[in-house]
Amino acid sequence: NQQDSTSKSLSERKWHEIISLRGYGQVRYNRLLETNDQLRCEQCDKSWGDGGLFIRRLRLVFYGWVNERVYFYVQPDFASSSGSTLNYLQLRDAYVDLGIDKENVFRVRVGQSKVPYGFENAQSSQIRLSIDRADATNSAFVNERDLGVFFYWTPKIVQERFEKINALKLKGTGNYGMMGLGFFNGQGANKADLNKKQHVAGRFTYPFLINNSQFIETGLQAYSGEFTMPSDLLSNGVKTNFLKTYRDERVGASLTVYPQPIGIQAEYNIGKGPQFNTQTDSIEVRNLKGGYITLNAKANIGEDLFYPYVKYHYYDGGKKxxxxxxxxxxxxxxxxxxxxxxxxxxxxxxxxxxxxxFEDFVLKNNHQKGNLLRIQAQFNF
Amino acid sequence: NQQDSTSKSLSERKWHEIISLRGYGQVRYNRLLETNDQLRCEQCDKSWGDGGLFIRRLRLVFYGWVNERVYFYVQPDFASSSGSTLNYLQLRDAYVDLGIDKENVFRVRVGQSKVPYGFENAQSSQIRLSIDRADATNSAFVNERDLGVFFYWTPKIVQERFEKINALKLKGTGNYGMMGLGFFNGQGANKADLNKKQHVAGRFTYPFLINNSQFIETGLQAYSGEFTMPSDLLSNGVKTNFLKTYRDERVGASLTVYPQPIGIQAEYNIGKGPQFNTQTDSIEVRNLKGGYITLNAKANIGEDLFYPYVKYHYYDGGKKxxxxxxxxxxxxxxxxxxxxxxxxxxxxxxxxxxxxxFEDFVLKNNHQKGNLLRIQAQFNF
Amino acid sequence: NQQDSTSKSLSERKWHEIISLRGYGQVRYNRLLETNDQLRCEQCDKSWGDGGLFIRRLRLVFYGWVNERVYFYVQPDFASSSGSTLNYLQLRDAYVDLGIDKENVFRVRVGQSKVPYGFENAQSSQIRLSIDRADATNSAFVNERDLGVFFYWTPKIVQERFEKINALKLKGTGNYGMMGLGFFNGQGANKADLNKKQHVAGRFTYPFLINNSQFIETGLQAYSGEFTMPSDLLSNGVKTNFLKTYRDERVGASLTVYPQPIGIQAEYNIGKGPQFNTQTDSIEVRNLKGGYITLNAKANIGEDLFYPYVKYHYYDGGKKxxxxxxxxxxxxxxxxxxxxxxxxxxxxxxxxxxxxxFEDFVLKNNHQKGNLLRIQAQFNF
Incomplete structure (x- = not known):
């Protein structure tokens, strides 16, 4: 695709040969067979326990190779609320990739993009099997993204494997590097930075090819930084340290046996970060740990594709x-x-x-159990 | 158009053959010959009685047939305010139509879209003759839209008549079904749902063709549901029932004699819904009624088109x-x-x-009369 | 370009031959070698003294000639905050140009657009050399823009010179008219108008061509109107006049010697407008004055272009x-x-x-000095 569109002399290309557009949308309903409407997950899905149909995502992607080594990617989302009103357009991704070499084995990415931390975080929601990401790993960064400078190293063979995994519809991550290293603000996507210190994250992942057919990917990742609690997230009366700034660091491992036809996807991470302490009514640096395991399968029945799965996940920690x-x-x-x-x-x-x-200064002693049926329709264009 | 763009093998199509883009904008000025700047209509036009030039609408439409039976339509509007600042981009339409049959006689629509209730509500603002919609019928839903699942039945002959009415520039609605049935949240477009109950709406409309030339369309519609007053719409001190939830239902009839060259457009509806009661300072379910009648004409003078009109409308009820x-x-x-x-x-x-x-807890005894000249320039691209 | 795309019969053109899309983004870092983090400039750059990397601009431009005389231009920006959250999409430009004659010597522009006041204000940020615009001239209008009706007169020879300056990459303004006259709300882009009076602005600029090679442009501009302080900009306790409405007027001159290879860019303006008075704790009409001078150069080294510059600017006045x-x-x-x-x-x-x-009701006696290194990466697509 890149080769096609840049094979013409660049000055001959029309705008729609440089810029491409695609998109996808997700609509959800979470209220069938619901046993407890106090069971919620702010990060996962704002429509748990509340209301009816919900536009979970509506994304447009403007992207393209402006020349052999320069690629841009701008992905806004319409499902962004502002106050009590929904569905404003807000950025998710906005970055430029600069190829160091002509094969883009080494790339520098500048802008807002996913932080190289974890497999499920890198995997697109358009692709992901389970309805939401696991709290344990997704609590690392809001919307998985931050603003920074990222370096990616992906040898040609690894690029080809990532593409092959995609083409086989095995639900991979795409190319977030065999090795990724990022320096970023650390306050999360679309948030003002509140301290001068940058976060650092690194990830190494390798897609093994066994018997020339079965893909297995293993990865390691870590990040470290200082997180400053923004004042609009603090309840009146909650105690913080003087600078409202807390150590924030994790390390984790990932394993993906791609569903050919049976697969496993598992991750685990430990670390420390800011967390509300109900005993002391204060925000403190505390240990965190958790992960998930998914068993899945891929089945073609006629022209239709089916992916059954079971997933268990666990998290004990804070959400900064x-x-x-x-x-x-x-x-x-x-x-x-x-x-x-x-x-x-x-x-x-x-x-x-x-x-x-889930407990904060206002919501103390808040333990909720329950079951629910979750339905999601997705449309790609 | 659909046929053209899908006649190629789908995999051969470029992105700009699948996705199309168009748009329109409206700029208004309401202050000439204005006799009373306390005369306002929040729903109709936020610039009545205030300020000067106003961008009433600026819409982009991304749309296309991804295959023979799947059509998507994403229409954001730039003229959306957030707090005291104007002109953010916010969704209006965001839906997918799935054809049950190849001719799209039966369609299922999923997403945010116009509720099938009323002719003028269905008619696009890009097309509508009068500056604003009538309060009587437009008070049914904010921005005419809601999030839900909609079923449309439009026999081939009716599809062709809707297209013909459009092609003749007679100011129709386009295809919102001969019969439409919707199940939706009921709190209005871009608003979180606040109760577990869905609204239901149904509409039947038929475009008769008289003497093989004159189009006359008649319709019936109704909806029913429970509306929950959102807390950000309640004044401090106003009384509500315990759940802030009110019966909300209407039934109405429509008649359109298309301007060939003289036309009539009329609608009337009755029902009940939440309404502020100045006597008791409380929100109660009360009866509502109202409608409008428009006499219009279509005249070609050289290459130019002219549509003169007179309209009278009346409404007695609440705006939820x-x-x-x-x-x-x-x-x-x-x-x-x-x-x-x-x-x-x-x-x-x-x-x-x-x-x-127009009266609420703060604005009591507020009866305003006045005249004004209204000017609107529209641009289509 | 206009000629190319309109030479086909209009009805034959596809949407992507009518509508074009382009964009650019800017990412900044302001904290290196920073000596005083209380040194700020709200209008220039919200990331001074705060945080880390910052998306300063991310703009998409939808534009095109719908026919020989009608041109539209819609430019939203993603780097717009709403409350404490960043990166919503909001309008910058949204206008239609109507050519009075076929050569577009006389144009009427309707919509939100740059006010014809000043050279640096008209010059795009995508083109401008210095990191921010000068306070003295940029304090005239927020985002340089307002909503109104604008008349532009650009003789054919001046059109060609503006294009030539552009083609030579000399950092001109593009065609904002040899003569421009605007009638607009006066409260700034994306702000509701708060008084019935329109602002008026006029500008005359002429690009001289010396020795058939050196371009020198000189301009004069002025505006006048009444500005009403919006209530969300008033501190609790600050005194205003009864209508919160103030005289707001300026006159200025501009000189640009284009860098062939050495250039000068200078502007100065004087006037009066609303300004906080620390002695009386009130907003009053006060005199304002200020300007800037830039010395710059253009150097081609191989395929690379370099523009070194020095700039000094001065402003004594209010920011309404x-x-x-x-x-x-x-x-x-x-x-x-x-x-x-x-x-x-x-x-x-x-x-x-x-x-x-910089001083207001809360920030009294606030005199800040300091130095900093500023870095900006820009990407055009």
Whole structure:
């Protein structure tokens, strides 16, 4: 694609040969068979326990190779609220990739983009099987993204494997580097930076090819930085340290046996970060840990694709980008199936059994258990 | 158009053959010959009685057939305010149509879209003759839209008549079904749902063809649901029922004699819904009624098109999506003319004689009368 | 380009031959060698003294000739904050140009657009050499823009000179008319109008061609109107006049010797407008004055372009669109260089020595001096 569109002399290309546009949308309904409407997950899905149909995502992607070594990617999302009103357009990705070499083995990325931390975080929501990402790894960064400078190293053979995994519809991450290294603000996507210190994150992942057919990917990642609690996330009365600034660091491992036809996807991470302490009414640096394991399969029935799965995840730690660095203890089991009648449509139905303790200065002693059916229709264009 | 763009093998199509883009903008000035700057209509036009030039609408439409049976339509608007700042981009439409059959006689629509309730509500603002929609029917839903699942049945012959009405520039609605049935949240476009109950709406409309030349369309519509007053619309001190949830239902009829060259457009509806009661300082379910009648004409003078019109409308009821379900008694007369020098430009000038009582917890005993000249320039691209 | 795309019969043109799309982005870092983090400039750059990397601009431009005389231009920006959250999409430009004659010598522009006041204000940020515009002239209008009706007169020879200046990469303004006259709301882009009176602005500029090679442009401009302080910009306790409405008028002169290879760019303006008075705690009409001078050069080294520059600017006056019409006394020196390795990328590094007094009802006696290194990467697509 890159080769095609840049083979013409660049000055001959029309705008629509340089810039491409695509998009996708997701609509959800979470209220069927719901047993407890106080069971919520702010980060996962704002429509848990509340309301009816919900536009979870509506994204446009403007992207293209402006020349052999320069690629841009601008992805806004329409499902962004501002105050009590929904569906404003707000940035998710906005970056430029500069190839150091002609094959783009070494790239520098500048802008807002996913932080190289974790497999499920890198995997697009358009691709992901389970309805939401796991709290344990997704609590690392809000919307998985931040603003910074990122270096990616992806040898040609690894580039080809990432592409092959994609082409086989095995639900990979695409090319976020065999090795990725990022220096970024650390306050999360679309948030003003509040301290002069940069976060650093690094990730190494390798897609092994076994018997020339089975892909298995293993990865390691870590990040470190200082997170400053923004004042609009602090309840009146909650205690913080003087600078409202806290150590924030993690290390984790990932394993993906791609579903050919049976697969496993698992990650685990430990670390420390700001977390609300109900005993002291204060935000403190505390240890965190958690992960998930998914068993899945891929089945072609006629022209249709089916992906059944079960997932269990666990998290014990804080969420720094929620009210008072809300404290979490999560145990959740989900069983579901994704159906793709064609490449434009997807339907996921999942049954979730959840046990969530989430507490902040206002919401003390808040332990919620319950079950619900979750339905998501997705459309790609 | 659909046929053209899908006749190629789908995999051969470039992105700009799948996705199309168009748009339109409207700029207004309401202050000439204005006799009372306290005369306002929040729903109709936020620039009444205030300020100067105003961008009323600026819309982009991304749309296309991804295959023979799957159509998407994403229409954001730039004229959306957030706090005291104007002109953010926010969704209006965002839906996918799935054809049950190859001719799209039966369609399922999923997403945010116009609710099938009323002719003028379905008619695009890009097409509509009068400056604003009538309070009586437009008070049914904010921005005419909601998030839900909609079923449309449009026999081939009716599809062709809708297209023909469009091609003749007679100011129809386009294809919102001969029969439409919708299940939706009921709180209005871009608003979080606040109760678990869905609204239901149904509409039947038929475009008769008389003497093989004159189009006459008649319709019936109704909806029913429970509306929950959102807390940001409640004044401090206003009384509500315990759940802040109110019966909300209407039934209405429509008649359109298309201007060939003289036309009539009329609608009337009755029902009940939440409404502020100035006697009791509370929001209560009360009866509502109202409608409008428009006499119009279509004249070609050289290459130019002219549409003169007179419109009278009346409404006695509440507006559930305004402060305290504001109470309204509206009698308004408008006389105007639309001029289309070419297909890209439109100018409407209208003189409005208005008598509006609109009251909430803060604005008691608020009866405003006055006249004003209204000017709108529209541009299509 | 206009000629090419309209030479086909209009009805044959596809949407992507009518509508074009382009864009650019800027990312900044202001914290290196920073000596005083209380030194700020709200209008120039919200990331001074705060945080880390910052998306300064991310703009998409939808534009095109719909026919020989009708041109539209819609430019939203992603780097717009709403509350404490960043990166919403908001309008900058949204206008239609109607050519009175076929050569577009006389044009009427309707919509939101730059006010014809000043050379640096008209010059795009994508083109401008210095990191920010000078306070003295940029304090005239927020984002340089307003909503109104504008008349432009550009004789054919002047059109060609503007194009030539552009083609030579001399950093001109493009065609904002040899003569421009505007009638507009006067409250600034994306702000509701708060009084019935329109602002008026006029500008005359002429690009002389000396010895058939050296371009020199001189201009005069002025505007006049009444500005109403919006209530969300007033501190609790600040005194205003009864209508919160103030005389707002300026006159200025501009000189640009284009860098062939050495250039000068200078502007100065005087006038009066609302300004906070620290002695009386009130907003009053006060005199304002200020300007800037830039010395620059253009150097081709191989395929790369370099533009070194020094700039000094001075402003003594108020900023009507900041808190309490904040009072300013600014003396600032900047020395920098822009590097363009190709037409898609730009890097600017500048060292700034700044002395800024800026005071409002809360921020009294606030005189800040300091130095900092400023870095900006720009990407065009």
């Amino acid at each position: 980008f929620e009210k008072d660095a809300r404290s979490y203890l999560v145990k959740e089991f989900e069983s579901g199936i994704e159906w793709q009648p064609n490449k434009y449509l997807e339907l996921v139905v999942a049954y979730t059994i959840s046990d969530r303790r | 999506f305004e402060k305290d379900a504001r109470s309204y008694l509206v009698k308004e007369f408008e006389s105007g003319i639309e001029w289309q020098p070419n297909k890209y430009l439109e100018l409407v000038v209208a003189y409005t004689i208005s008598d509006r009582r | 669109f900041e808190k309490d019409a904040r009072s300013y006394l600014v003396k600032e020196f900047e020395s920098g260089i822009e590097w363009q390795p190709n037409k898609y990328l730009e890097l600017v590094v500048a060292y700034t020595i700044s002395d800024r007094r």
